[in-house]
Amino acid sequence: MKKVFAVTLGILTAIGGFVDIGDLVANSLVGARFGMSLAWVVVVGVVGICLFAEMSGRIAAVSQRPVFDLVRERLGPRAGLVNLGASFGINLLTLAAEIGGAALALELATGVNYLLWVPAVGLTAWLVMWRVRFSTMEKVFGLAGLALVAFAVALWQLDPDVGELTRQLTSPPPDEPVPTYWYYAIALLGAAMTPYEVFFFSSGGVEERWTRKDLVTARANVFVGFPLGGFLSLVIAACAATLFLPAQVQVDTLGQMVLPAGLALGKIGLAAVIFGVFAATFGATLETALSSGYTLSQYFGWQWGKYVRPKDAARFHASVLVAVIVATALILTTVDPIKVTEYSLVFSAAALPLTYLPVLMIANDPDYMGDKVNGRFSNFLGTAYMILLVVAAVAAIPLMIATKAGQ
């Protein structure tokens, strides 16, 4: 049983990274508009995040250094600060969106307007980060997010035309313009490989006090958690492609996104999925809020982490608190949480290379890694992904402007 629970860090990271509010809607939107023709991006994203999360987990286990520590160490104070600014900003936007998402899930469950839920969600999230132990937190929210598996059951109940879905894999709908297709491809790649996933995962490894002996645990987390997250993404897209694509319905709210589960499984299925959405977005709230503390502390060298008492990591806990307050205030301005994350996904695609290049370099540095440096296979794939990420980063913002953000 202990072994089963050992992978909850990976599950929480992946659920928070893959099926948080932005991805839930993005996957559904893409499924409804493009069918399964962008599924390959999710697969590319899963392989990429597995690759870099494995490296960062290995670095954390061998040298106890989390990712943002490496960013500053290898890129120096200036480029590190640019990355800090970008990552922290994206993180804050995402955090705001996740708080909004959890509140929207509560609105779907109760019918009470989400703005009334926002302060409660913000406060509860902060209390969890303030009082609850890291391992308890990751178990509860990682496992609760698994309720989203109900989407898989829903897909089976919807009885999709498998032949049609398979055909869509290779043929994008003819009436969508090519730049829009690529805009969404980059958004999905950004969603799968969001930098805060590795910030959180590697810092979580340090919080769990991984050592060389835990390398197997680190790998198991990566290879169970992220593919699971990717699987859920694909299932959600397939549900949308089955139900919404034929009716030509455009998905742009969380309420629309859970409809397939309700229609296929009835009230119980609907409740399960709404619970799963809440758990996933709330988990992502914790993940992004802690990540803002992690990145800031690791850049400046402050003591961080939930493994010490709050009084010993005062600046870290204060940053988390301030981030939660600012994000809650941001979402209370009634800005649409879903739009916020759709933009932050594209901006994060533009920031990807600055985060993953130092990881790739340190994973090859024998001073840090001793005999656990990357093998040829990891390096080959890592180099290929660096090229891919640079291309995506360069293309992200021009495409966003050219397609008016995918309209």
Place this chain on the structure above:
Amino acid sequence: MRGQDARRALAAVTVALATCSVSGCVSPAWDDHDYALKAGATAQAAASSVELVRLAVQGEHDLTTAYLKVLLTDAAESLGSVNDQFGGVQPPSDASDRLRSQVTDLTSQAEDEVEDLLIEVRRGGIEQPDEAARTLERLGSELRRLGEAHR
């Protein structure tokens, strides 16, 4: 660090553009063709909302009241804003006027229908889901046809 300054400037421009596209700045219609394109897009967007509500109404017994309420409120709001935005565009000629009334007739009907359903849901449930679904289906397909014709 000139590159950084340039990057910052680019980011500022992007944010400005992004804000504009989110808040849905409506540009004026330059000619009949442009107006027709806008009309088509409006009809498509409305059709999407109507179809969604139809799906939900058909499966009404599988969904909770709270959820239906939220879903229909969203749909009514989005139909309302589509209507308002299109209504704000000045038709450039008499020929466009006809198209305008065609589109707004349908979208207003759709908005009314969804709002009526919302009231029924708030009172405890949709009274005649089958009939409502048929009405929505008719509205949806007419809107869709209009959208297909002007694209």
Place this chain on the structure above:
Amino acid sequence: MTTARTLHAQLHLLDRQVVRAEDGRMICKVDDLELTTDEQGRPYVLAILAGPLALGPRIGGVVGRLVVGVTELFRPEEDPGPQRIPMITVSEIGSAVTVGGDVQEAALEHWVRVNVIAPLPGSGVETAAGERRPARRGDLTGRLRMSDLIGRRVVDDSGALVGQVADVRLSQDGPMLGEVQHAFRVAGLIVVPRHTGQLFGYERGPAGQAPALVAAVVRRLHRNSRYVTWEQVDVIADDVRLAVPTAELAPLAGLHRSMSR
């Protein structure tokens, strides 16, 4: 006697995490290094400098000036300096720099704990709000900082520009610090032609070869980089002036073979 340990200041020391030996608590980053000179006028590392007053100048530009300015505004003394951790307390240099003894905590940490964290329920802080931290004297003299050396222009004996200092090679054979430890002394400079970017450790040869493409790109950018031994340096003034012509300098690629690790 075994050969002295060799390090590169930028690569192995600057921007690494500093942790406390007794419990592994994180203290700060190596924001800068303080240098002083031995009898032969050769610089060696005396202390680690940390805090905004050390980091600010390295960031540079408006942001860097702002960091320094704001910090100085809140420091009571006339000429405040960064926090200084003597090299003598350093017990290990690895993926983090481990220091022994008690290092005074940063002013911001103290302020945040007393004013933000302590009032929150369940913080476990017993100290009353308003408790003052013993003031620290600004203890920096006008000595050379590592960051002043890195980035400095290098000219050869005829005054022709060679490039700028990208990294400083240190070897542990300087004067004794205390009873047992030798200081890290400047052994040479890595000089790069223009602003070709960082070396990222790929100058170390066999130890820094993977992934091949990244290594190749970095090496290609640095094909004209040179390694200058301390003996070839004439004087360090506004520029680093060499005693030899550019042609006599060893290419950086030659360093790979001489590096032991």
